[in-house]
Amino acid sequence: MKKALLLLIPALLVTGCNHKQQKEEDYKLNLSIAAPSGAPSVCLYKYLADESKVEIRSPEEASGIAAYMATGAKDIIILPTNAGVQQIAKNNANYKIAACITFGNLFIAATGHDDDGVMNGDDYVVLIQQNNVPDKLFQYCYGDLNLTNTHYLTQASNVKNVVATGKNPEDSNADVDYVLVAEPAFAAGKSQNANATQYASIQEVYKTKSGNKEITQASVFVSNNANVEEVNKFLAALEKDINEFVADPSVIDKYVEGFDQVTFAAKFGVGNAQLLKTLTTNGNRMGVGYKNALENKANIDQFLSMWPVIGVTSEEIYYQ
Secondary structure, three states: OHHHHHHHHHHHHHHHHHHHHHHHHOOOOOOOEEEEOOHHHHOOOOOOOOOOOEEEEOHHHOHHHHHHHHHOOOOEEEEEHHHHHHHHHHHOOOEEEEEEEEOOOEEEEEOOOOOOOOOOOOOOEEEEOOOOHHHHHHHHHHHHHOOOOEEEEOOHHHHHHHHHHOEEOOOOOEEOOEEEEEOOHHHHHHOOOOOOEEEEEHHHHHHHHHOOOOOOOEEEEEEOOOOHHHHHHHHHHHHHHHHHHHHOHHHHHHHHOOOOHHHHHHHHOOOHHHHHHHHHHHOOOOOEEEEEOHHHHHHHHHHHOOOOOOOOOOHHHEOO
C-alpha cells in the first residue's frame, strides 16, 4: 500500500504542474485597461484585440488617460511614472503604482546636416513634449550645453517625419541637425533616410549622470477598487508576456494578425515589420521590461527628482 502511495505522489505532482501551466497559458483578461500607444501598448500585445477591455490612445490624446485616475474609471492605467505618481501624491487618486514596464526608449538622432557632428551651440535641435518626460530627460542630460536653437513639435507624431526628411514641417521645413525621438518612431524614420544616425542613447547618458540609476519611464497603476486576485493574475501574466516578447518579438504575430496597417499603427505607432526589425536587429531599443515598483523605488525616486513638486515617494503609494 505504501508503495502505491509513493507512486501516486509523483503523478499528482506532475498533474498539478500541468494544471498550473495550463492556467497560465489560458489567462483571460478580466480588467479594464487604458494605455498610450508605443512601448506601453507593446507590453499589452496579447490583449489589444479586445477593445472592450483595452483602450489605447495616441500621444496627442494620452492626457485623457491620466483623467481616468481621478474618476477610477479603469482597473489598470499605464502612464508616464511621474504623471501617475503625481495623481496619487497630489490629487489623492485611488491608485497604487505596481510595476515599471518602460525603462528608456529615447534617442538623439543626427540627420547628417551638422558638419562637425557634435551637438552644441546654435545647432538646430527638435524636441518633443515640452515640460513632459522626453523634454525633462533631454534637459537633465544636455541642459548644460545651453543650446540656443531648440524647437518643440506641437504634434509628437511629426517626429518620425523629422528623422525621415531632416526637416521640421512645423517651421517652414527648416533643416534639422538633431532630433529627440522615441523608438519605434526612430527606426521608422531612419528607414527612409540613409543619412540619419544615432547620436546618443538618452538611457545611457542618463545612467552616466545619475550614478548608474535607470530611467523608469512608464509604469502600471492599479485601482484600489480592482479585484486583488484578478490584478495579481494580470501582473504575473504581464511579466511573463513582456519577458517572452523581449526574448522573441515575433510572439506578437498571432495576437495581431487580424489588424490592418492602419489599426496596427494606431495601436503601436508603427507598422509590424518595422517594429520587429527594431527589436530583433538592434536589441531591446524600446526599453520594455518588468520590475516590481517597490523593489525599484530607488530608481523611481531618482527619476522623479526631475519634478521637485513630487518629492521622495512614500511606500504607501506602492502596490504590495
